[in-house]
Amino acid sequence: MIEVKDISKNFGRKKVLKGVSFTANKGEITCLIGINGVGKTTIMNAIMNLTPIKSGEILIDGEKLSKKTFEKITFIPDAITMLPQMTIGEALQFMKDFYESWNSERANELLTFFRLKEEEKISSLSKGNTAKVNLLLGLALDVDYLLMDEPFTGIDIFSREQIAEVFTSHLVEDRGVIITTHEINDIEHLIDKVVLLDEGVVRKEFHTEEVRENEGKSVVDVMREVYKQ
Template sequence: MIEVNQLTKKFGRKKVLDGVSFTANKGEITCLIGINGVGKTTTLKAIMGLTSFSKGSILIDGQKINKNMYEKVAFIPDAITMLPQMTIKQAMQFMQDFYQNWNQERATELLTFFKLDEKSRISELSKGNTAKINLLMGLAIDVDYILMDEPFSGIDIFSREQIADVFASHLIEDRGVIITTHEINDIEHLIDKVILLDNGIVLKEFNTEQMRQEEGKSVVDVMREVYQG
């Protein structure tokens, strides 16, 4: 389980996170939603130990975060981090050299799943395919938790569908996933848990199926209440 407790982070005098607390379980997909800008990416970066915070704590399976977090958690940023002149094959080789826990079998499977060719150059990929490669690079690492920053933003509908399909597939296995997004439509049926953030605070945290069962509300219904209420 990832436990975020009272996380507080300031940029200058502005608090981007003001006592954010939530949990994300292994084997579940947790969605961090925020209507306007700040907070989501910072939270993911804090979990990875990529950014400092002024107050609060983060525990991963009961352990404080440390510099070896990359063995347990993979972070998938919203922009590609590979060199544009590399082919997909070279980029995968690069990852394999760097990560001891790189799983080439899963990487190949993902490539087939996304119908991509390993001979393509990163620079030649469409936006949608770039997002898929980005996802592949993160998912092919054997870790217990995966953090994805805006995997759906700015890409075409078919790529979004393909990416959403990954969440329903065995490629996720029983790992814990945290996704940030501001578009919920593609994945409403796929997520277990929702955290609604605004201006650095958690407005609501709920389980999607429980919400449907007990209150008959969709995720968007709750968002409308919370953000426009």
């Protein structure tokens, strides 16, 4: 379980996060929703210790993040994190060199699934294919938790469908996934849990099926209620 406990952060005088708390369970897809600039990416960065927080605590399976944790949790930012001059093959080799949890078999499976060629240079890929390589670099790690920042933004519809398909497959099964988005439509059926963020605080945290079952509301219905208040 990833526990985010009362974290705060300022950018200069602006308070971006004002005591954000939520949990994300293993085996569930948790979606952080909020308009742009609400601090979703900052939360992801904070979980990965890529940016300092003013106060609060983040625990992963009850432990604070350390170098070993990076074999257990990985983050797929909204832009690819490999050098543009590398080929896809070189990028995979880099990952294999540094991560014990790298799963070459799964990497190959994903290459086939996304129809990517190892000899292609990252800088020459289309936006959609770049996003797929970026995703591949995270998905091929045998980690328990996956963080994805806006995986559906700025890419063509077919790439989007292909990426959505990943969420219905064994590639994310049994793992804990946190994804951020400002556009819920494509993935409403895919997610288990929603964390609604607004102005640096969590406005509501709920399981999608529970809300449908108990209140007959869609995720968008709940959002409308929460944001209109």
